[in-house]
Amino acid sequence: MNDILLNISGVNKRFGGLQALTDVGIKIAKGQVYGLIGPNGAGKTTFFNVITGLYQPDTGSFELDGKPYSPSAPHAVARAGIARTFQNIRLFGEMTALENVMVGRHVRTRQGVFGAIFRHRAARVEEAAIRARAQELLDFVGIGQFANRTARFLSYGDQRRLEIARALATEPKLLALDEPAAGMNATEKLALRELLVKIRNEGRTVLLIEHDVKLMMGLCDRISVLEYGKLIAEGLPAEIQKNQAVIEAYLGGAH
Numbered sequence: 078m079n080d081i082l083l084n085i086s087g088v089n090k091r092f093g094g095l096q097a098l099t100d101v102g103i104k105i106a107k108g109q110v111y112g113l114i115g116p117n118g119a120g121k122t123t124f125f126n127v128i129t130g131l132y133q134p135d136t137g138s139f140e141l142d143g144k145p146y147s148p149s150a151p152h153a154v155a156r157a158g159i160a161r162t163f164q165n166i167r168l169f170g171e172m173t174a175l176e177n178v179m180v181g182r183h184v185r186t187r188q189g190v191f192g193a194i195f196r197h198r199a200a201r202v203e204e205a206a207i208r209a210r211a212q213e214l215l216d217f218v219g220i221g222q223f224a225n226r227t228a229r230f231l232s233y234g235d236q237r238r239l240e241i242a243r244a245l246a247t248e249p250k251l252l253a254l255d256e257p258a259a260g261m262n263a264t265e266k267l268a269l270r271e272l273l274v275k276i277r278n279e280g281r282t283v284l285l286i287e288h289d290v291k292l293m294m295g296l297c298d299r300i301s302v303l304e305y306g307k308l309i310a311e312g313l314p315a316e317i318q319k320n321q322a323v324i325e326a327y328l329g330g331a332h
């Protein structure tokens with residue numbers, strides 16, 4: 078089926094004596110917002126890290142846009158077309174918001190970072206285009222007015238938006254967001270939700286891990302549920318909400 082963007086199957090991952098993932102798979106169609114939920118320690122982050130090349134799986138088959146990709150390293154995954162954010166914000170704190178987004182953009186440009194440093198003519202032209210696009214992305218996520226502010230001086234919610242802008246700058250086929258609402262207050266969450274709806278309305282494909290189940294139910298097209306490293310349910314949000322195994326997993330767990 079060519080409308081499947083991400084097709085992953087048979088992922089196993091063991092940490093010493095702990096089987097963190099057992100035969101986990103996921104299929105995300107183009108344009109879907111796909112949610113991954115589960116109680117604490119279920120293996121969500123591990124699966125995410127495997128998909129994005131941070132952890133090496135013991136087994137697994139990985140296909141993006143109909144082509145096998147090797148999640149051997151984060152850089153290779155970014156080049157293949159997957160951009161991610163992290164649970165703990167990872168920005169270049171001393172750089173401006175605009176520069177942070179420009180760095181993301183360089184993944185996709187011909188000159189790359191070295192071209193930009195040596196400032197050949199072609200690189201200068203490209204640099205201007207990168208700058209303009211970076212500003213557009215900051216406007217899109219709602220922090221365009223802070224383009225020249227040092228990243229670490231942005232509010233927490235704005236830093237999270239900046240991370241998303243930086244990920245979008247790589248023009249990903251898949252945007253993977255690891256708990257984007259973590260640590261946000263109610264107002265920031267509401268604004269984040271609006272941004273995610275905007276991203277969805279652009280037709281982007283998104284994989285989302287999030288603890289806020291209410292947010293997930295309203296936002297996702299489909300949801301997979303992990304418990305103790307195994308998929309226990311997959312379906313529409315309404316189906317997941319009624320699923321007995323899911324209800325028990327959450328009641329039995331820390332949630």
Ligand SMILES: Nc1ncnc2c1ncn2[C@@H]1O[C@H](COP(=O)(O)OP(=O)(O)OP(=O)(O)O)[C@@H](O)[C@H]1O
Nearest residue numbers: 092093095097115116117118119120121122123124
């Ligand atoms: N690098 C690692 N080394 C050893 N064990 C790990 C490592 N990373 C995760 N684990 C273990 O794997 C299991 C799954 O953890 P993981 O962080 O993937 O769960 P999670 O669903 O993302 O949890 P949370 O919702 O708390 O973030 C846990 O038991 C965890 O302790």
